[in-house]
Amino acid sequence: MLIHDILSTPVSIVSTFHPTKSELHQVNKVPEVTPCIQEISHEQGFVPDTILGPTAIDPDEIVCYGAVTSITGREWSEINEVYLQDPTNPGLRDANYVNAVSEVVEQKPPHQLRGGIIADPVGLGKTLAMIALAATDLSNRPLAGHTSGASDLEEPDEQNHSVSSTLIIVPPPLLATWENQVAEHTYPGDSDLDSVDIVFTTYHTVSAEWNKANPSASLLFSVKWKRVVLDEAHMIRNENSRMAKSICGLKAACRWAVTATPIQNHLNDLASLLKFIRAYPYHTRANFERDISDYWKEGQDKEAANRLQRLSSCLLLRRPKTTVQLPPKHDIECPIEFKSEERRAYDKLRVDAKEAVDKALNQGQSPGPSKAYVHILQLIESMRLFCVLGEHYHSRYRRASLASGTTASWATIAQQTFRTHLDMGSVVCSQCEAIAHLDHGFLNGSVSSTSQFSRCGRFACAECSVKLTRQKLTLECGHKPACPTAPVSTSVESLDGGTHDVEPEFFSGSSSEMPSKIKALINDILSQPSDVKSVVFSTWRFTLNVAEAGLTQAGIRCLRFDGKVPPKDRPGVLKAFKTDPSKRVLLLTLSCGAVGLTLTEATRAYLMEPHWNPTVEEQALGRIYRLGQTKEVKMTHFFIKDSFEERVIEMQQTKKDLAKVLLSPHTSGNAETSVERLRNLRALL
Structure with missing residues (x-):
C-alpha cells in the first residue's frame, strides 16, 4: 500500500x-x-x-x-544516542556511560x-x-x-x-x-x-x-x-x-x-x-x-x-x-570563451583590481587596507558581472564601480558591498556575534529590519542597531576617524538586485552584440525540443533582465520569479510555468529559488555564474532534480575561461572555507587582518 x-x-x-x-x-x-x-x-x-x-x-x-x-x-x-553503555557492565543500572564523541565516562544516566x-x-x-x-x-x-x-x-x-x-x-x-x-x-x-x-x-x-x-x-x-x-x-x-x-x-x-x-x-x-x-x-x-x-x-x-x-x-x-530511484542527471561544465573585445575589457578590469590591491598593501598597517578592501570588493563584483554581461556591462557602470571605493557616498554603495560580503561568507554582528542571514520576511507582508554596516566591514544586526539607537550610540570600528556607516537590509528584495539592477537595451538583431554567456544560453535553449522546460538561475536580477531581453528577441517566452515579483503574483507564475506549454523558461534569482520550490516540470537548468557558496547552488538545482522528477535532467554550469570565475570554482572543488579565506568578520577593524585578506584576494585575481 x-x-x-x-x-x-x-x-x-x-x-x-x-x-x-x-x-x-x-x-x-x-x-x-x-x-x-x-x-x-x-x-x-x-x-x-x-x-x-x-x-x-x-x-x-x-x-x-x-x-x-x-x-x-x-x-x-x-537512551541518549550520544552515549554508549559501558560494555563491561551491560544491562546494569549503575553501569557507566561513555560519551561517543569525547570518550568521557559518566556514572549517571545521561x-x-x-x-x-x-x-x-x-x-x-x-x-x-x-x-x-x-x-x-x-x-x-x-x-x-x-x-x-x-x-x-x-x-x-x-x-x-x-x-x-x-x-x-x-x-x-x-x-x-x-x-x-x-x-x-x-x-x-x-x-x-x-x-x-x-x-x-x-x-x-x-x-x-x-x-x-x-x-x-x-x-x-x-x-x-x-x-x-x-x-x-x-x-x-x-x-x-x-x-x-x-x-x-x-x-x-x-x-x-x-x-x-x-x-x-x-x-x-x-x-x-x-x-x-x-x-x-x-x-x-x-x-x-x-x-x-x-x-x-x-x-x-x-x-x-x-x-x-x-x-x-x-x-x-x-x-x-x-x-531514491531518480532518472539520470548530467552536470555539464560549460566553459565560455570571451570575444576578443570582451577579453580586452575584462583584462583591463583585472589589471585595475591588482593595482588597487598592490596600492592598498603598500599602505602597510594603517587603516587604509580596511577602507581599500571595499574598493577591491567593488572591482571583483565588476569582474563577476562582466563575465556574465560582457560589453553590455556599459562603461558607465564600470566607472561607477571604480569610483565607489574612493569618492562615492558610502550610503550609495553599502547595500551592494554588504551583499558581496554575504555571498562570500558569513557576516557577523560585532555586538552580539549573530550571523547575518537572508530574510524572507517581506514575502508574507512583513517589513525587513534594518541593520548597520561600516565601510571597513563592521556589522550590527537589526536588534543591536535598535539598541545602539536607543542608547544614542554609534557603531564603532576602532579607526580614527571612525569609518562611515549606512543602513543595509537582509531582505531578498534588496539582496538579489543592487546598484546594477537596471533595464537592459534590446539587442539590434545581431547575435554578435549579445554577451557570450547569454548567446550560449539562448543557443542551447533553442536546440531543445519545444516541449522542454528550462530554469535559468542567476545571482542578480540584472543578469536575468539581459537574458530575458535576448530570449524574447529569439522568440522564447519567459517567466520571472525574483524579489520584485509581488508575493500575490508568485503562485500564478509557478502555475503558468507548470501548465502553459508556451512558457518554456523560468528566470529565477538564487536568493528566491534556492529554497522551497518544486520545479520538476523542468528538465534543463542553467547556472549563469558560480556562486561563492556551493550549498546555494545545490539547493537551487535541487528544485528540479528531486522526488517527483520522472525525466532525464541536464544541468549546465556556465563559466568564463581564464577568469575570476575559475578561481571561485577551484575553491568550491577543494572545499575551502570561503569565509575563513576571504573574510574575518569577527575582527574586521583589525588592520593586520585586513592586510591578510587583501593578500588572499590578490591570489584569486
Missing part, C-alpha cells in the same frame, strides 16, 4: 498562525490510522522490502517509510534525547516524511520513559497545557508547498486545538510572539507541543538572534531540525541546532567548543573531524540521494 493511498484526500486549511486560536493554520485529525502505518511505526531503522510484503510499491514510498521509522525510533527510545537533525539532500521527501510522522501519532503509542515523553532537559512545565499537536515552523515562502503536500496526503477533521494534528507557523511569527518576560502571553508558548519541527532549520544558525532564542524557548516533547545544509559556512552553525534539539551534552556552546571546535582551532584537524563524524552519526539522519 502506498503512502498516498494511506493519507490521500483534500484538507481544509485556515490561515497562518496568529495570536488568536481561531486563526491557526492547521491540519485536522485523521479519523483513523491504517494497519500499514501501525505496523511500520513499530519497526526500528529503515524498512526493508520484506516488511512491506510482495505488494507493488513505489520505491520512493519505501524511502519515506524508512525515514519515518528511523525518526519514530528516535522518539520512542529511552539526559534523554528525543529528536535529531534530518539532513537528507534536497528533494528526498523530507516534507512528506514529516507529514507521515505526524500520522503515526494516531497509533496512540505512548513515548517511553517520562510520562510527558520529553527530554528531561526540558524545564518544568506546570504552567503549560500539553497538546498532542505537531508544530511545524517554516519560512514564509514554503507555506504553499506544505499546503499542497498536506492537501494531497491527509484527511480533514475537527478544529479544536486538542484534536489538531499539525499546526503551521513561520519563523517570524514565533519571533514576534516571543516575550521573555511573559512567555505564556502567546498561545505558541503557553502550550507544550507533542513535537516541534523546523523546516529549513539552518535559519536559526544565528544562536544569539531573537529568532533562534524564541525557537529554542518553545516547549516540546520531541524536536526535529530539518535542513539539507546543517553547516553552511561555519562549524558553529551546527551548535545552534544542537541547542534546539536539546542534544545533551552539546546543547551548550561551551561543551561543543570544548569537545569539537577547539580541536580545529588548535590545528588538530583529524581529531576534530573524527569527533564531528561521531557526533553526526549519533544525531544526524542523512540518506544518500541514491536511495
Whole structure:
C-alpha cells in the first residue's frame, strides 16, 4: 500500500498562525490510522522490502517509510544516542556511560534525547516524511520513559497545557508547498486545538510572539507541543538572534531540525541546532567548543573531524540521494570563451583590481587596507558581472564601480558591498556575534529590519542597531576617524538586485552584440525540443533582465520569479510555468529559488555564474532534480575561461572555507587582518 493511498484526500486549511486560536493554520485529525502505518511505526531503522510484503510499491514510498521509522525510533527510545553503555557492565543500572564523541565516562544516566537533525539532500521527501510522522501519532503509542515523553532537559512545565499537536515552523515562502503536500496526503477533521494534528507557523511569527518576560502571553508558548519541527532549520544558525532564542524557548516533547545544509559556512552553525534539539551534552556552546571546535582551532584537524563524524552519526539522519530511484542527471561544465573585445575589457578590469590591491598593501598597517578592501570588493563584483554581461556591462557602470571605493557616498554603495560580503561568507554582528542571514520576511507582508554596516566591514544586526539607537550610540570600528556607516537590509528584495539592477537595451538583431554567456544560453535553449522546460538561475536580477531581453528577441517566452515579483503574483507564475506549454523558461534569482520550490516540470537548468557558496547552488538545482522528477535532467554550469570565475570554482572543488579565506568578520577593524585578506584576494585575481 502506498503512502498516498494511506493519507490521500483534500484538507481544509485556515490561515497562518496568529495570536488568536481561531486563526491557526492547521491540519485536522485523521479519523483513523491504517494497519500499514501501525505496523511500520513499530519497526526500528529503515524498512526493508520484506516488511512491506510482495505488494507493488513505489520505491520512493519505501524511502519515506524508512525515514519515518528511523525518526519514530528516535522518539520512542529511552537512551541518549550520544552515549554508549559501558560494555563491561551491560544491562546494569549503575553501569557507566561513555560519551561517543569525547570518550568521557559518566556514572549517571545521561539526559534523554528525543529528536535529531534530518539532513537528507534536497528533494528526498523530507516534507512528506514529516507529514507521515505526524500520522503515526494516531497509533496512540505512548513515548517511553517520562510520562510527558520529553527530554528531561526540558524545564518544568506546570504552567503549560500539553497538546498532542505537531508544530511545524517554516519560512514564509514554503507555506504553499506544505499546503499542497498536506492537501494531497491527509484527511480533514475537527478544529479544536486538542484534536489538531499539525499546526503551521513561520519563523517570524514565533519571533514576534516571543516575550521573555511573559512567555505564556502567546498561545505558541503557553502550550507544550507533542513535537516541534523546523523546516529549513539552518535559519536559526544565528544562536544569539531573537529568532533562534524564541525557537529554542518553545516547549516540546520531541524536536526535529530539518535542513539539507546543517553547516553552511561555519562549524558553529551546527551548535545552534544542537541547542534546539536539546542534544545533551552539546546543547551548550561551551561543551561543543570544548569537545569539537577547539580541536580545529588548535590545528588538530583529524581529531576534530573524527569527533564531528561521531557526533553526526549519533544525531544526524542523512540518506544518500541514491536511495531514491531518480532518472539520470548530467552536470555539464560549460566553459565560455570571451570575444576578443570582451577579453580586452575584462583584462583591463583585472589589471585595475591588482593595482588597487598592490596600492592598498603598500599602505602597510594603517587603516587604509580596511577602507581599500571595499574598493577591491567593488572591482571583483565588476569582474563577476562582466563575465556574465560582457560589453553590455556599459562603461558607465564600470566607472561607477571604480569610483565607489574612493569618492562615492558610502550610503550609495553599502547595500551592494554588504551583499558581496554575504555571498562570500558569513557576516557577523560585532555586538552580539549573530550571523547575518537572508530574510524572507517581506514575502508574507512583513517589513525587513534594518541593520548597520561600516565601510571597513563592521556589522550590527537589526536588534543591536535598535539598541545602539536607543542608547544614542554609534557603531564603532576602532579607526580614527571612525569609518562611515549606512543602513543595509537582509531582505531578498534588496539582496538579489543592487546598484546594477537596471533595464537592459534590446539587442539590434545581431547575435554578435549579445554577451557570450547569454548567446550560449539562448543557443542551447533553442536546440531543445519545444516541449522542454528550462530554469535559468542567476545571482542578480540584472543578469536575468539581459537574458530575458535576448530570449524574447529569439522568440522564447519567459517567466520571472525574483524579489520584485509581488508575493500575490508568485503562485500564478509557478502555475503558468507548470501548465502553459508556451512558457518554456523560468528566470529565477538564487536568493528566491534556492529554497522551497518544486520545479520538476523542468528538465534543463542553467547556472549563469558560480556562486561563492556551493550549498546555494545545490539547493537551487535541487528544485528540479528531486522526488517527483520522472525525466532525464541536464544541468549546465556556465563559466568564463581564464577568469575570476575559475578561481571561485577551484575553491568550491577543494572545499575551502570561503569565509575563513576571504573574510574575518569577527575582527574586521583589525588592520593586520585586513592586510591578510587583501593578500588572499590578490591570489584569486
